[in-house]
Amino acid sequence: MTDIINLSRRDFLKTGAIMGTSLLLGFYMPIDSEGKAKVTSKTFSPNAFIRIGSDDTITLIINKSEMGQGVYTSLPMLIAEELECELSKIKIQPAPVNPIYNHTEWGAIQGTGGSSSVRSCWDQLRKAGAAARLMLINAASQIWKVDPSECRAEKGFIIHEKSKKRLSFGSLVEKASTVEPPNNIVLKSPDTFKVIGKPTKHLDTKEKVNGKAIFGIDVKVPGMLTALVARPPVFGAKVKSYNAENAMKVNGVMHIIQIPSGVAVVAKDFWSAYNGRGALDIKWDVGENSKLSTDELKITYSRLANTEGLIAKKDGEAKEQFKKAHKKITAEYEVPYLSHSPMETLNCLIDYKEDRAYIWTGTQMQTLDRNAAASILNLDPQKVFLYTTYLGGGFGRRANPHSDFVSEAAHIAKELKKPVKVIWSRQDDIKGGYYRPMYYHKISAGLDEKGNLNSWLHTIVGQSIVKGTPFEQALTKNGIDKTSTEGAHDIPYEIPNIHVDLHSPNVNIPVLWWRSVGHSHTAFVVESFIDEAAHLAKKDPYEFRKNLLKNQPKYLSVLELAAEKAGWKNSLEKGKGRGIAVHKSFGSYVAQVAEVSLDRSGKLKVSKVICAIDCGRVINPSTVEAQMESGIVFGLSAALFGSITIKDGMVEQSNFHDYQILTMKDMPKVEVYIVKSNETPQGVGEPGVPPIAPAICNAIFSLTGKRIRKLPINLNELKIT
Amino acid sequence: MTSLFINGKRYKIDVSSDTPLLWILRDHLGLVGTKFGCGIAQCGACTVLVDGKAVRSCQTFINDIKDKKVTTIEGIPESHPVKKAWILEDVPQCGYCQPGQIMQAISLLSEKPNPTDEDIDNYMSSCLCRCGTYQRIKKAIHLSSQLMSSKRGKK
Ligand code: FES
Numbered sequence: 001m002t003d004i005i006n007l008s009r010r011d012f013l014k015t016g017a018i019m020g021t022s023l024l025l026g027f028y029m030p031i032d033s034e035g036k037a038k039v040t041s042k043t044f045s046p047n048a049f050i051r052i053g054s055d056d057t058i059t060l061i062i063n064k065s066e067m068g069q070g071v072y073t074s075l076p077m078l079i080a081e082e083l084e085c086e087l088s089k090i091k092i093q094p095a096p097v098n099p100i101y102n103h104t105e106w107g108a109i110q111g112t113g114g115s116s117s118v119r120s121c122w123d124q125l126r127k128a129g130a131a132a133r134l135m136l137i138n139a140a141s142q143i144w145k146v147d148p149s150e151c152r153a154e155k156g157f158i159i160h161e162k163s164k165k166r167l168s169f170g171s172l173v174e175k176a177s178t179v180e181p182p183n184n185i186v187l188k189s190p191d192t193f194k195v196i197g198k199p200t201k202h203l204d205t206k207e208k209v210n211g212k213a214i215f216g217i218d219v220k221v222p223g224m225l226t227a228l229v230a231r232p233p234v235f236g237a238k239v240k241s242y243n244a245e246n247a248m249k250v251n252g253v254m255h256i257i258q259i260p261s262g263v264a265v266v267a268k269d270f271w272s273a274y275n276g277r278g279a280l281d282i283k284w285d286v287g288e289n290s291k292l293s294t295d296e297l298k299i300t301y302s303r304l305a306n307t308e309g310l311i312a313k314k315d316g317e318a319k320e321q322f323k324k325a326h327k328k329i330t331a332e333y334e335v336p337y338l339s340h341s342p343m344e345t346l347n348c349l350i351d352y353k354e355d356r357a358y359i360w361t362g363t364q365m366q367t368l369d370r371n372a373a374a375s376i377l378n379l380d381p382q383k384v385f386l387y388t389t390y391l392g393g394g395f396g397r398r399a400n401p402h403s404d405f406v407s408e409a410a411h412i413a414k415e416l417k418k419p420v421k422v423i424w425s426r427q428d429d430i431k432g433g434y435y436r437p438m439y440y441h442k443i444s445a446g447l448d449e450k451g452n453l454n455s456w457l458h459t460i461v462g463q464s465i466v467k468g469t470p471f472e473q474a475l476t477k478n479g480i481d482k483t484s485t486e487g488a489h490d491i492p493y494e495i496p497n498i499h500v501d502l503h504s505p506n507v508n509i510p511v512l513w514w515r516s517v518g519h520s521h522t523a524f525v526v527e528s529f530i531d532e533a534a535h536l537a538k539k540d541p542y543e544f545r546k547n548l549l550k551n552q553p554k555y556l557s558v559l560e561l562a563a564e565k566a567g568w569k570n571s572l573e574k575g576k577g578r579g580i581a582v583h584k585s586f587g588s589y590v591a592q593v594a595e596v597s598l599d600r601s602g603k604l605k606v607s608k609v610i611c612a613i614d615c616g617r618v619i620n621p622s623t624v625e626a627q628m629e630s631g632i633v634f635g636l637s638a639a640l641f642g643s644i645t646i647k648d649g650m651v652e653q654s655n656f657h658d659y660q661i662l663t664m665k666d667m668p669k670v671e672v673y674i675v676k677s678n679e680t681p682q683g684v685g686e687p688g689v690p691p692i693a694p695a696i697c698n699a700i701f702s703l704t705g706k707r708i709r710k711l712p713i714n715l716n717e718l719k720i721t
Numbered sequence: 722m723t724s725l726f727i728n729g730k731r732y733k734i735d736v737s738s739d740t741p742l743l744w745i746l747r748d749h750l751g752l753v754g755t756k757f758g759c760g761i762a763q764c765g766a767c768t769v770l771v772d773g774k775a776v777r778s779c780q781t782f783i784n785d786i787k788d789k790k791v792t793t794i795e796g797i798p799e800s801h802p803v804k805k806a807w808i809l810e811d812v813p814q815c816g817y818c819q820p821g822q823i824m825q826a827i828s829l830l831s832e833k834p835n836p837t838d839e840d841i842d843n844y845m846s847s848c849l850c851r852c853g854t855y856q857r858i859k860k861a862i863h864l865s866s867q868l869m870s871s872k873r874g875k876k
């Protein structure tokens with residue numbers, strides 16, 4: 001469905017000329033194998049997102065990266081709703097880098113993340129569709145010499161009811177190109193939606209099932225070489241020496257290039273580069289970081305957690321009230337570094353040609369990646385053309401404001417001046433950094449005589465993700481990186497005295513947002529600890545939450561829905577435990593009830609997860625369900641297995657055998673229930689992740705009486721004795 | 722020169738004997754539907770069929786496939802019941818693992834035309850999906866099995 005295309009300056013000018021009548025943009029058109037623009041017919045380009053050909057083809061230019069979250073379906077649905085065309089006929093082109101495609105909420109950056117695609121495009125794309133429809137209607141009414149108000153659009157045609165005349169969009173292309181864009185756009189009333197809200201199959205499914213979808217790792221251009229990079233075993237280590245001669249002896253190896261991040265072995269193909277790299281025999285100057293260890297870091301963090309950090313939230317007098325509390329509880333929680341490990345390992349192809357460069361990669365961060373490459377290549381960013389491919393998973397790893405995998409490829413391309421694709425092995429990916437930071441939490445709660453939660457003290461320790469990135473200013477306030485405390489500084493529970501503070505130590509381990517970011521750890525701690533407080537108050541954890549959420553109708557509705565569907569009130573079979581958690585992230589409210597059992601050997605089985613979500617208006621319910629399942633699996637992988645540990649400065653894990661992810665065998669039965677809502681659409685890519693870890697840990701507690709305060713869950717501790 | 726038989730076609734290629742089939746397919750023959758995920762037989766993304774049975778192409782070498790028939794995702798028609806079921810159940814998310822999942826499922830169904838949930842768990846657990854499409858994969862395998870048996874019934 002997508003065309004990954006090459007584009008030269010000449011084509012740029014040519015298509016610009018062909019599309020001279022276009023209203024906004026005319027610089028991005030497919031070319032055929034001979035390099036000629038495939039513009040065999042006239043094209044109507046009402047705005048940056050829509051191209052209608054005289055052959056009735058409708059191409060949508062999508063500025064969000066498709067990484068499994070379904071934007072190549074949900075965003076076209078927004079346009080199709082207003083344009084009145086058939087979804088199945090739509091073709092999609094990934095947007096080039098251009099300010100017109102900037103994220104509507106991120107300033108001057110084009111990118112995909114924060115579960116924000118549908119929300120941020122909700123008005124923009126519907127308006128784009130409506131504008132195009134109005135222009136087509138005007139064109140038809142001019143041809144028919146009737147009033148535009150007598151015409152309507154349906155399934156790719158403009159229809160004049162009275163005269164029963166109809167013209168296809170394609171046949172109106174020329175005329176429509178002369179029509180002024182409308183000033184006033186009235187969007188459809190939601191009760192007339194035909195596309196939005198209907199379960200819709202993903203438009204890219206067939207391509208993916210046929211193995212035809214092109215991911216970054218699959219792109220090939222003539223004369224392309226493949227590079228693997230030997231990166232430092234300890235973060236920040238410097239190359240001391242290496243045996244280039246030896247590596248060059250390996251069949252197929254063509255160049256050895258030292259770059260800031262290590263030594264690149266460039267070869268005819270992956271396997272040659274892989275063997276060449278093996279023959280490099282690099283010696284490293286490991287430097288200071290060789291003393292790093294996560295065990296020691298934990299000691300430092302736990303010490304810090306017992307001192308006050310920068311205040312992220314202060315309501316009332318939590319410290320004083322806690323001292324006076326009738327009953328109190330304090331606990332420490334910890335979560336490890338985590339790797340994103342998208343199934344497609346990182347890669348980036350760059351074709352650098354002195355005065356310009358072409359990049360093909362699956363990225364979530366187009367503007368920053370392009371600019372990083374431009375600066376390394378000493379090129380005007382306008383001369384760097386970045387093509388976004390399908391992403392074989394992202395989870396935040398491909399949204400790196402430091403542009404690591406693109407910069408590295410640019411350094412190699414700069415020396416080589418030939419098209420070169422850098423591919424990371426799985427080991428490179430797991431050892432190569434940019435992890436969800438390790439966090440340590442200390443948390444206390446006090447109950448009054450009546451058993452009401454009266455004070456809440458929460459100290460969080462962990463590296464800042466946004467520090468030193470272009471996102472720092474927007475996401476940091478008074479020294480608090482919001483991504484470290486989100487989900488903790490804004491807890492919904494009605495507690496009169498709350499104190500939340502943060503330590504953001506500097507550690508030389510590269511960190512990054514990982515699906516659900518701060519919520520990935522704050523929800524675990526808050527939702528586990530609220531359970532602890534409920535048990536201290538001798539109350540049912542569900543009722544305890546409900547009582548504290550009485551003024552939070554949205555939290556309540558998902559909580560109640562999940563509890564009802566899970567039959568919370570009914571007793572469970574013997575040998576099973578049930579736990580509940582509710583959390584809001586990225587604008588959406590999610591509650592989950594997990595059912596667990598333990599077999600005699602102590603093996604934990606998560607048998608069922610009931611999930612309720614309120615994500616505002618739903619665009620594609622099928623995607624919402626898929627994303628909830630996906631988030632639950634992602635969160636379960638982390639809760640049950642995920643851990644990146646460092647010893648002597650080196651990452652101890654290397655591949656899926658020691659950085660395990662959930663398999664089919666451990667997949668619980670997942671049921672998803674969606675709260676009906678007419679409000680603005682909110683996120684679905686991430687909000688399914690946060691509640692699952694606390695839901696299963698609370699379930700384990702209900703089954704065994706053992707409280708899990710450290711992830712991943714240590715099953716040995718759970719053996720029933 | 723070695724001669725390989727892939728998707729019904731003969732290919733002559735000249736590579737060292739330690740080159741994994743995965744990279745022969747991807748780099749030498751341009752069959753990029755077969756994916757690289759781990760390189761050490763831990764993820765299943767590279768799964769292809771050799772004489773109808775699923776193997777990890779990252780750990781398969783020329784000597785293992787001499788005189789044998791290799792089938793990749795490109796060699797399975799869209800009308801195949803497993804692909805059909807995958808489309809009907811709308812299984813893929815990012816899609817990267819799916820060629821491997823489909824090849825593994827075809828192999829499973831050739832051994833067990835009517836697999837139980839447990840059969841599916843056992844056979845499919847070596848194919849990882851980071852996007853977590855397992856629930857839909859399971860449904861699609863049951864549906865494939867139905868589609869296949871109704872096809873057999875018609876014959
Ligand atoms: S690449 Fe072969 S099993 Fe992972």
Ligand code: FES
Pocket residue numbers: 068343392393813814815816817818819849850851852853854
């Ligand atoms: S669909 Fe993305 S890894 Fe399976």
